[in-house]
Amino acid sequence: MxxxxxxxxxxxxxxxxxxxxxxxxxxxxxxxxxxxxxxMGFAPNRIARNFRTGSTGIIVVVVSGxxxxxxxxxxxxxxxxxxxxxxxxxxxxxxxHPVAKDELTxxxxxxxxxxxxxxxxxxxxxxxxxxxxxxxxxxxxxxAVVPGLESLPAVRIDNLAAGKDATKHLLQLGHQKxxxxxxxxxxxxxxxxxxxxxxxxxEAGLKVNEAWVAPGxxxxxxxxxxxxxxxxxxxxxxxxxxxxxxxALGAYAEIAAAGLRIPDDISIMGYDNTRYAxxxxxxxxxxxxxxxxxxxxxxxxxxxxxQGQQITNPLEIVSHxxxxxxxxxxxxx
Amino acid sequence: MxxxxxxxxxxxxxxxxxxxxxxxxxxxxxxxxxxxxxxMGFAPNRIARNFRTGSTGIIVVVVSGxxxxxxxxxxxxxxxxxxxxxxxxxxxxxxxHPVAKDELTxxxxxxxxxxxxxxxxxxxxxxxxxxxxxxxxxxxxxxAVVPGLESLPAVRIDNLAAGKDATKHLLQLGHQKxxxxxxxxxxxxxxxxxxxxxxxxxEAGLKVNEAWVAPGxxxxxxxxxxxxxxxxxxxxxxxxxxxxxxxALGAYAEIAAAGLRIPDDISIMGYDNTRYAxxxxxxxxxxxxxxxxxxxxxxxxxxxxxQGQQITNPLEIVSHxxxxxxxxxxxxx
DNA sequence: TCAAAAAATGGTAACGTTTGCATTTTTTTT
DNA sequence: AAAAAAAATGCAAACGTTACCATTTTTTGA
Numbered sequence: 001m002x003x004x005x006x007x008x009x010x011x012x013x014x015x016x017x018x019x020x021x022x023x024x025x026x027x028x029x030x031x032x033x034x035x036x037x038x039x040m041g042f043a044p045n046r047i048a049r050n051f052r053t054g055s056t057g058i059i060v061v062v063v064s065g066x067x068x069x070x071x072x073x074x075x076x077x078x079x080x081x082x083x084x085x086x087x088x089x090x091x092x093x094x095x096x097h098p099v100a101k102d103e104l105t106x107x108x109x110x111x112x113x114x115x116x117x118x119x120x121x122x123x124x125x126x127x128x129x130x131x132x133x134x135x136x137x138x139x140x141x142x143x144a145v146v147p148g149l150e151s152l153p154a155v156r157i158d159n160l161a162a163g164k165d166a167t168k169h170l171l172q173l174g175h176q177k178x179x180x181x182x183x184x185x186x187x188x189x190x191x192x193x194x195x196x197x198x199x200x201x202x203e204a205g206l207k208v209n210e211a212w213v214a215p216g217x218x219x220x221x222x223x224x225x226x227x228x229x230x231x232x233x234x235x236x237x238x239x240x241x242x243x244x245x246x247x248a249l250g251a252y253a254e255i256a257a258a259g260l261r262i263p264d265d266i267s268i269m270g271y272d273n274t275r276y277a278x279x280x281x282x283x284x285x286x287x288x289x290x291x292x293x294x295x296x297x298x299x300x301x302x303x304x305x306x307q308g309q310q311i312t313n314p315l316e317i318v319s320h321x322x323x324x325x326x327x328x329x330x331x332x333x
Numbered sequence: 334m335x336x337x338x339x340x341x342x343x344x345x346x347x348x349x350x351x352x353x354x355x356x357x358x359x360x361x362x363x364x365x366x367x368x369x370x371x372x373m374g375f376a377p378n379r380i381a382r383n384f385r386t387g388s389t390g391i392i393v394v395v396v397s398g399x400x401x402x403x404x405x406x407x408x409x410x411x412x413x414x415x416x417x418x419x420x421x422x423x424x425x426x427x428x429x430h431p432v433a434k435d436e437l438t439x440x441x442x443x444x445x446x447x448x449x450x451x452x453x454x455x456x457x458x459x460x461x462x463x464x465x466x467x468x469x470x471x472x473x474x475x476x477a478v479v480p481g482l483e484s485l486p487a488v489r490i491d492n493l494a495a496g497k498d499a500t501k502h503l504l505q506l507g508h509q510k511x512x513x514x515x516x517x518x519x520x521x522x523x524x525x526x527x528x529x530x531x532x533x534x535x536e537a538g539l540k541v542n543e544a545w546v547a548p549g550x551x552x553x554x555x556x557x558x559x560x561x562x563x564x565x566x567x568x569x570x571x572x573x574x575x576x577x578x579x580x581a582l583g584a585y586a587e588i589a590a591a592g593l594r595i596p597d598d599i600s601i602m603g604y605d606n607t608r609y610a611x612x613x614x615x616x617x618x619x620x621x622x623x624x625x626x627x628x629x630x631x632x633x634x635x636x637x638x639x640q641g642q643q644i645t646n647p648l649e650i651v652s653h654x655x656x657x658x659x660x661x662x663x664x665x666x
Numbered sequence: 667t668c669a670a671a672a673a674a675t676g677g678t679a680a681c682g683t684t685t686g687c688a689t690t691t692t693t694t695t696t
Numbered sequence: 697a698a699a700a701a702a703a704a705t706g707c708a709a710a711c712g713t714t715a716c717c718a719t720t721t722t723t724t725g726a
Contacts, residue, residue, distance in 0.1 A: 001682065011706045016684060026692090026704060041464045046443035048682035051384040052711055060423070066408060067608075072400035079426060088436055090393070091424040093412060103421055110379035133374045220608055253612035275400075275553055279586035281614045334712065344676045349714060359674060359722090381712035385681055 001044060008036040019044050059087050059302065060113040062104065064094040064121040065218065068246060069274035070291055071119055074141060077295025078117065085303060087114070094121040101126040108136045115139070115302045122186060123147055137305035141298040142289075144188045153311045155297045157320040159189060162287045163196020163243070165322050166269050169285070170239045171204050174331035175267060179212035179237040181226040181247050190218070193243040193271060212237055216247045223250025231258050238331055239267040245274045248284055248327075263329035273323050282326035290318050334377060341369040352377050392420050392635065393446040395437065397427040397454040398551065401579060402607035403624055404452055407474060410628025411450065418636060420447070427454040434459040441469045448472070448635045455519060456480055470638035474631040475622075477521045486644045488630045490653040492522060495620045496529020498655055499574055499602050502618070504537050507664035508572040508600060512545035514559040514580050523551070526576045526604060545570050549580045556583025564591050571664055572600040578607045581617055581660075596662035606656050615659035623651050 005012045010029060017024050018033045025033070036042075050056045061078060063071050075091070082089045090113070092104065105126045108116055115137035118124070123146050129135065130148045140146065140154040170178055180197045183190025194213070201208050211233045216222035223242060227250060230237065242248040248270035255262055262268050262282055270277055270286035277284040297316055305311060338345045343362060350357050351366045358366070369375075383389045394411060396404050408424070415422045423446070425437065438459045441449055448470035451457070456479050462468070463481045473479065473487040503511050513530045516523025527546070534541050544566050547559035556575060560583060563570065575581040581603035588595055595601055595615055603610055603619035610617040630649055638644060 012683080013685085013706060014704080016682095017705085020684080024704075029704080038464075041461070041466050043439055043442040043461065043465070045682055046439065046445055047380065047384045047389075048711095049684075050445075051378075051380045051681090051713090052683045052685085054711080056380070066399075066424070067402055067405035069400055075399060075426070079428075083428070083430065083433065086432075086436075088440070089426070091399070091426075093408070093422070093424075095412075095416070097416065099419075100416065103419075106376060106379065107421070109376040112379050112383075128374075128376070131371075131374050132376070220612055224612075249609070249612050252614060253616075256614055276582065276609070279553055279557075279582050281585060281589050283586075345713080346676060346678095346715090347674085349712095350675085353714080357674075362674080378712055381681095382714075384683090384711090385713045385715085387681080 001042070004033070004036050004040060004042050007040070008033045016044075054111060055114050056112060057086070057088055058113045059089055059115050059117065059299070060108070061089060061091045061117045061119055062094050062121045062124050063091055063119040064124070066091065066093045068120070068218070068244075069276060070244065070272040070289070073274070073291030074119060074295040074298075077292030078299050079295075080292070081296045081299040085299070087299075087303075094124040098126065100124075102128070105129045108138075111136070115306050117141055117298050117302055118143065118146065118152075120189065122188075125149075137302055139298050139302040139305065141294050142189060144192070151314060153301050153305065153314040153316070155294050155301060155316045155318065156189075157289050157294075158317050159192035160196045160199070162271070162289075162320040163193035163241075164200045165196075165320070166193075166241055166271060166287050167197045167200035169322055169324070170241065170267060170269055170328065171200065171206075173239075173267065173328060175239040176204075176206055176331075177209070177212075177235070177237040177239070179209070179214070179230045179240040181214050181216040181223060181230075181240060181242045181251070183216060183218045183243055185215060187218075190243045197241055209237075216242070216250075218244050218246060220246050220250040220253075223247030224254050225250075227251040227254040231255075231260075237266070239269065239328070241269045241271075243271050245270040245272045245277050245284060245286055248286070249276065249280065252280060262327050264332070267328040269328055277323070277325070280327070285325045285328040286323050288321045288323045290320070293318055334375070337366070337369050337373060337375050340373070341366045349377075387444060388447050389445060390419070390421055391446045392422055392448045392450065392632070393441070394422060394424045394450045394452055395427050395454045395457050396424055396452040397457070399424065399426045401453070401551070401577075402609060403577065403605040403622070406607070406624030407452060407628040407631075410625030411632050412628075413625070414629045414632040418632070420632075420636075427457040431459065433457075435461070438462045441471075444469070448639050450474055450631050450635055451476065451479065451485075453522065455521075458482075470635055472631050472635040472638065474627050475522060477525070484647060486634050486638065486647040486649070488627050488634060488649045488651065489522075490622050490627075491650050492525035493529045493532070495604070495622075495653040496526035496574075496576070497533045498529075498653070499526075499604060499620050500530045500533035502655055502657070503572045503574065503600060503602055503661065504533065504539075506572075506600065506661060509537075509539055509664075510542070510545075510568070510570040510572070511539075512542070512547070512563045512570040512573045514547055514549040514556060514563075514573060514575045514584070516549060516551045516576055518548060520551075523576045530574055542570075549575070549583075551577050551579060553579050553583040553586075556580030557587050558583075560584040560587040564588075570599070572602065572661070574602045574604075576604050578603040578605045578610050578617060578619055581619070582609065582613065585613060595660050597665070600661040602661055610656070610658070613660070618658045618661040619656050621654045621656045623653075626651055
């Protein structure tokens with residue numbers, strides 16, 4: 001920059017202003033600087049700038065399981081708002097490895113990003129975050145709480161009510177022998193969905209068969225394993241509630257392998273309404289989350305946080321919707 | 334840091350060393366500093382450090398279409414090597430918007446990351462990159478060339494040969510009326526696959542029906558549209574070669590909607606062998622790319638580049654494999 | 667025990683910007 | 697045309713760290 005200034009015959013200050021507030025330099029000067037910049041192929045060192053200003057214009061989205069198509073939709077919402085507010089979005093896959101946690105914690109603590117959105121990630125940080133004197137701007141999407149950082153603002157649907165709605169749909173079709181495939185152990189998200197399932201069953205006066213409640217790790221493979229286990233049990237269920245669509249895909253595969261047909265022999269209920277739900281054979285009945293909206297609200301919330309505004313409403317609940325397709329049918333006989 | 338140094342009764346240099354090369358400070362001093370750091374909840378400002386050292390330890394993967402499950406697999410490979418070499422991986426969705434291109438170009442040009450992996454992204458940079466005096470370390474995975482930056486090192490499979498193999502498989506089953514769903518217009522990747530298709534047809538002495546060659550944008554929706562178009566044409570094909578698995582999913586949905594059955598009425602061939610291929614009904618015959626391997630090699634290559642090594646072999650071809658499942662069957666009657 | 671070698675620590679100048687304040691130039695007003 | 701106001705520009709001090717070199721302390725060897 002000094003070099004540019006010299007060649008253009010102005011001061012570094014002016015060159016700096018040329019980049020940050022072009023209107024404040026006279027148009028004659030501006031074009032002179034522009035010319036030199038062009039010619040020298042000069043780009044200002046953003047690290048130095050970030051260092052000086054203390055902000056980067058970068059927001060990191062920490063995702064656990066970047067492959068989940070539901071998160072892809074949330075990301076779309078985030079990206080839309082990001083370009084509106086001219087933030088740059090970078091995605092980081094959450095890593096349970098302690099070293100990786102340290103690394104990420106250090107990353108935000110040292111202000112390498114202006115803020116963080118946690119997308120279904122439970123606790124990607126090390127303890128040093130809690131011990132820190134200031135907590136950086138963080139917003140949680142979809143997952144409820146980070147242990148040790150309970151008061152962070154969050155955006156999500158009412159998973160309990162949605163889990164209940166999903167189950168009720170199956171009950172209304174006459175199903176009583178219903179299985180439920182949940183998520184990982186520690187996930188609050190899927191535990192709430194499962195609790196919705198239990199509540200709905202209870203209200204219907206039915207007992208939950210614990211052998212039919214299996215954890216599924218939110219992946220296709222998890223769904224497969226859980227389904228296999230459930231199908232092996234005596235007295236097969238007539239419906240399975242999968243607490244996300246990926247696991248429903250796994251269930252489809254296992255059910256086909258077992259020679260059963262959906263929905264004739266067994267009804268399948270999903271959760272998330274990913275882009276795959278519609279094209280599965282048969283199309284999947286599921287709970288639709290307003291994924292993009294979650295992303296949008298999440299980023300807006302984060303920006304208020306970054307600007308130092310007080311968040312009056314730390315938990316924002318958006319509405320879900322039951323989408324009935326062909327994977328669920330009335331109980332036969 | 335100055336504050337820590339004062340409280341601990343040492344110099345800032347020592348505190349700096351405590352963080353970067355703990356072995357070089359006496360254990361007594363080390364524990365003294367550690368104590369103060371702990372107590373004050375101090376974390377070194379990484380921006381300042383990056384600024385000073387000129388490197389960040391961050392590698393950005395630029396992906397076009399982050400939702401594609403194939404890329405997820407490549408990412409897995411990248412992440413594995415990254416933790417081995419202790420790099421931090423951040424993902425950036427490629428954006429065709431000119432402002433976004435500028436932003437990204439500026440990002441790398443100003444050394445905010447140590448290197449870039451381009452994952453199926455065609456040209457996410459603005460022209461200022463080409464005009465720059467130094468090109469930063471960039472490696473291309475899966476896509477062949479970035480216009481204007483022709484000599485960048487790349488890792489991918491032989492898409493021409495793989496497209497040919499896929500088509501040959503269909504030919505061997507007796508199919509002759511074969512459709513082909515390609516990718517976006519400018520994509521070299523899918524054009525090569527399509528060319529493989531054409532070559533195989535030519536070698537078999539068959540003429541390609543141009544009405545059955547449709548672009549598909551590599552998405553489920555693109556696959557749907559293309560399939561719909563093809564099915565509407567007179568004289569239905571007996572097989573469709575989709576140049577990625579996502580589009581095959583779209584094809585499945587449209588074929589089901591048309592009341593046809595796979596593979597009885599029509600065979601479907603995919604490309605990528607994503608995790609969905611196996612659980613589709615019926616399971617999809619496809620070309621397997623060694624996705625994780627591509628990611629691993631890509632990152633290794635990038636690291637050599639970062640370390641300033643000369644790349645002797647700028648194009649690394651890894652091997653593909655035909656995976657036969659149930660979506661393709663011999664031509665009936 | 668002393669000299670020499672090695673290890674540990676400290677002082678200070680960068681790194682490339684931005685920013686507050688001072689100064690100069692231009693424009694406006696009377 | 698001069699004075700006042702406004703707009704442009706420049707100067708120099710930060711920002712928090714690291715790296716070179718110098719200095720002090722500790723260890724080693726005779």
